[in-house]
Amino acid sequence: MQVFSRFFAAILAILLAPMAMSSAALAQAPQNWSLGMGTPFSPVKEGIISLHNLVLLIITVITLFVTVLLIWVMVRFNEKANPNPSQVSHHTGLEVAWTVIPVLILVVIAIPSFRLVYFEDRTPDPALTVKATGHQWYWEYTYPDKGDLNFTSYGLSDEEVAKQGKLRMLAVDNELVVPVGKNIRVLTNSADVIHSWFIPSLGVQRYAIPGRTIETWFKATSAGTFYGECNQICGTNHSRMPIVIRAVPEAEFNAWLVTAKTKFSDAAPKTLTVAEIQR
Ligand SMILES: [Cu+2]
Secondary structure: OHHHHHHHHHHHHHHHHHHHHHHHHHHOOOOOOOOOOOOOOOHHHHHHHHHHHHHHHHHHHHHHHHHHHHHHHHHHOOOOOOOOOOOOOOOHHHHHHHHHHHHHHHHHHHHHHHHHHHHHHOOOOOOEEEEEEEEOOEEEEEEOOOOOEEEEEOEOOHHHHHHHOOOOOOOEOOOEEEEOOOOEEEEEEEOOOOEEEEEHHHOEEEEEOEOOOEEEEEOOOOOEEEEEEEOOOOOOOHHHOEEEEEEEOHHHHHHHHHHHHHHOOOOOOOOOOHHHHHO
């Protein structure tokens, strides 16, 4: 009995999770028991969700069709119901159909898919460029069109997180600040191994590869804090290089720029001790 009530409690939690999420979603962090895609906060993410919905619809129809076909074959053509099977082994019409129909389905998926890939790839009318360089194990951000403002962004240790009341494994010391509602061009790059710059709620995921600069972009459609992580396994502290983007109104961004330029004027990347790395 207890097993059943636990089971139903779990089902209820899954069903109610989206409701609980909408209030907590302002923090843009992962939520317990959430299902499906998170709320979109950029045009690219909206595109990802609509492509996902289209493909989900197509695979649902295909799965139902194949299930019904299997059941029909098992019932109608089993040995008892159909003792003398047909001897037909080729049917040109049928063979053409089951080749052409899947091709057409793939074309229907490919068109919006390629459109989205190209949409993600180049920034329409960029207002700001930010360079994100992956390091083992922190991110370095550069604003080339803001006097090469440059700073590092380290994940906070568990003690610091507890002290500051922030999110464990997601909070950083220096957040990437950008103006809200503007197209931000992101150039990813790496100083050592392959990393990946991934912010789910903004629909951004780009490899950071040594010796290569890759472009992508986002536009935060509302002010807020957006969390992400390096999602390419890059060594011991892979899980300790989160990404935090704070989208703020233009005036606030300009004010932040002034203070950031003084704060980070002589900042050099800090060297981690072995104890810090293993923490
Ligand atoms: Cu990494």
